Amino acid sequence: MTKALPKPLLLIDVDGPLNPYAAQRERRPEGYATHRTHPSDWTGVKPLRVWLNPAHGDELRALADAYELVWATTWKGEANDWIGPHLGLPELPYIDWPQMHGRAPRGTFWKTRYILEYAAGRPFAWVDDDITAYDHEYVEQNHLAAALLLHVDPRLGLLRPDFDRLADWAAAL
Numbered sequence: 771m772t773k774a775l776p777k778p779l780l781l782i783d784v785d786g787p788l789n790p791y792a793a794q795r796e797r798r799p800e801g802y803a804t805h806r807t808h809p810s811d812w813t814g815v816k817p818l819r820v821w822l823n824p825a826h827g828d829e830l831r832a833l834a835d836a837y838e839l840v841w842a843t844t845w846k847g848e849a850n851d852w853i854g855p856h857l858g859l860p861e862l863p864y865i866d867w868p869q870m871h872g873r874a875p876r877g878t879f880w881k882t883r884y885i886l887e888y889a890a891g892r893p894f895a896w897v898d899d900d901i902t903a904y905d906h907e908y909v910e911q912n913h914l915a916a917a918l919l920l921h922v923d924p925r926l927g928l929l930r931p932d933f934d935r936l937a938d939w940a941a942a943l
């Protein structure tokens with residue numbers, strides 16, 4: 771008897787991949803819309819501005835056949851309030867980080883070990899602007915299943931070829 775394997779996870783960071791926060795300040799990148807948000811931990815006087823591209827929503831929905839989509843962002847569950855609706859995404863599960871920022875093993879980004887705990891041996895793709903060679907090495911050594919760590923330039927956000935790469939990777943599993 772064969773058991774259907776679960777889909778790989780697609781772990782999605784918001785700031786960087788979906789919100790290219792490092793793009794030039796006064797020049798909203800083409801295709802993006804400006805949204806003013808009020809996440810609960812935001813202490814600024816003015817609302818927090820994010821740029822979001824509705825085409826990303828189309829691309830992510832298209833990947834939902836191949837992947838289980840999960841938020842992997844400091845927005846945690848509030849991505850479902852402030853981000854997902856602008857992209858036409860349904861409510862998604864999210865990683866509830868035990869702690870954010872701070873020390874992490876062997877030069878890795880603070881998210882990386884929690885990503886592995888969440889994945890619990892399941893294949894995953896992860897898009898984030900903070901992935902470095904240390905994270906690649908750590909995942910290689912500590913995660914037995916397949917993993918795609920896709921670094922995204924926070925000046926550019928996710929680009930069309932990134933979605934092809936994600937689709938191809940899942941299809942090749």
Ligand SMILES: [Mg+2]
Pocket residue numbers: 783784785786787898899900
């Ligand atoms: Mg980020």
